[in-house]
Amino acid sequence: MTGKVKPIPDRYHTAIPYLLVREASKAIDFYKRAFGAKEMIRMADPGGRVGHAEIRIGNSPVMLADEFPEMATGSPQSLGGSPISIFLYVKDVDALTSQAVAAGAKLLRPVEDMFYGDRAGSIRTRSATDGILQHTRKT
16 A cells, blocks of 8 residues: 555544443444434444444544453443543533433433533433533523
8 A cells, every 4th residue: 555544534533432331232222312323333243242333423433342351341330330421512401311311311410500601411321331411502
């Protein structure tokens, strides 16, 4: 090949969350129902565990895979929780929070107007990826 390779492919950002979850196939389905995620790629091992998958929420990629304890990777459930939250800016935080709860998320903090001018609430995903925080900037 004589062409120049881009160090960061066009469809990616510099930093991309990579979630290790229990039952990644179910997590992907949840993200589709809750946030309208688009599945970009899924690679499963012969036993059906997801070794790597990529979804897109809005214009942002998210990578995820099943936990593989034999490779020293664990999900929030097996590790006793997660300090990580995914922050989403959305057009209608009330509607998307309701949609996520209907898809199986647990409401952690109801949507409310915040002192800094945004409207915000937080949830926990079905895979305990923990507190996906959603905001809408007030105009």
